Amino acid sequence: MTWTVNASIMWPDLSLREQVTAVAAAGFSRAEFWWPFAGPVPERTEVDTFVAALADAGVQLTGLNFFAGDMAAGERGVLSHPGRSEEFRANVAAVAEIARATGCRAFNALHGNRLPGVPHEEQDALAVENLRWAADAVAPLGGVVLLEPLSGAPDHPLQTAADALAVIEAVDRDNMKLLADFYHLAVNGEDVAAVVEAHAADFGHIQIADARGRHEPGTGELPLLHWVSRARDLGYAGDVALEYAPLGEDPFAWLARGGRG
Template sequence: MSYTVNSSILLTDLPINDRPQAVASAGFTRAEFWWPFPTPTPSEAEIQEFVAALKNAGVQLTGLNFYAGDMPGGERGVLSQPARSEEFRANINAVVKIAQATGCTAFNALYGNRLDGEDAAEQDRIGVENLQRAADAVAPLGGVVLLEPVSGTEAYPLKTAADALAIIEKVGRDNVKLLADFYHLAVNGDDVERVIEDHAADFGHIQIADNPGRNEPGTGELPLETWIDRSRELGYDGVIGLEYKASQEDPFAWLPCEKRA
């Protein structure tokens, strides 16, 4: 099984550009990141430093989030928000530059919270339009835009696989796919087994964390290994994103070294 380390939720004691080497030192060869810059339009130098950190560590970037606003402050994307739409559109160029430099082909586009005083239908119209723009921009690179149901933020409108798939259908692009984060789906009360049976072959990506706690696999009650195995039986052939919060000093102690690379 191939794993990729989400180096934005893990290894948070290190500066962003030190994390690829930490991933490699832990025995992994793949990493994914939330948007690693404070603005949607980083400088060329900032992009080059990030890319160099990956290359110097020998780590392949497998996934990258589009700019999602102030994540620590509770924002979960800007692409469906009328006043922030231009930020997302400007960010697309930076994402494409990183994709060209790293070979990354998976890009998570957090949809954005509902806003008081804004019409939900208008937010969805803008969201669909911006997802189309993103999908068209990464398509020449073999890129896939991922859409993710998220838990823990009431204002975020995509909470189940069905919610995300309804938007994906409106987008109408073959390279927009569901990101199946088993933790988020389970916490939101979705029928994860049913989602796997119906859609595993079309998953754009899988991410895992256990529940309760959103910690390492094996610390909670979710049958993550069973869900992963069944997804593979049904046609999912991608990597598994380790997107959990470390509950112990060694966040990878649960996974034998020989299974990490």
């Protein structure tokens, strides 16, 4: 199994450089991050520091979120919001720069919450347009744009795999894929086993956390490793991301020795 660890949720109180160091100290050589900068276009020195930290720690960047707005305030993406396309597209260019410097090839685009007073059709059309822009921008780098259903965000329109897959179909780009976050899907009431059976070979990425609580496997009731194993059997060949908030003293104790990648 090839694991990658989401450093943003695993060590939220550390600085970006310290998060990278923590990944290596925990025995991992692969990591993904939510957008780790305050605004959509970071200063050059910020990017250089991030890239250097990864290189110094021997950590491969496997995934990066596009800028998603003020997440702490409840925003979950800006690409569907009228008036923010320029902001999103400037971020796409910044992400592509990081991709060239690190070899990262997977990029998660959060759709954006529903806005009061804005017709859903207008937001959906804009989301498709901006997702095409992002997919076309990272395609020459071998990049894939990921789209995921979210839980805990009632104004977010993508709640199920079918919701996300409908948008992906409308985008109509070969490098636009479903991010199967088993935690989000399960919390939203999705039949995750059925999603795996129907779509595993076409998953762009898998993320795991147990429910309830969004902690490490074994702290809840989800058969996460069974779902992962079945997805492998059905053709999924990518990384599996550990995207959970640690609960126990050792959040990786459940992993078999030598299983970190």
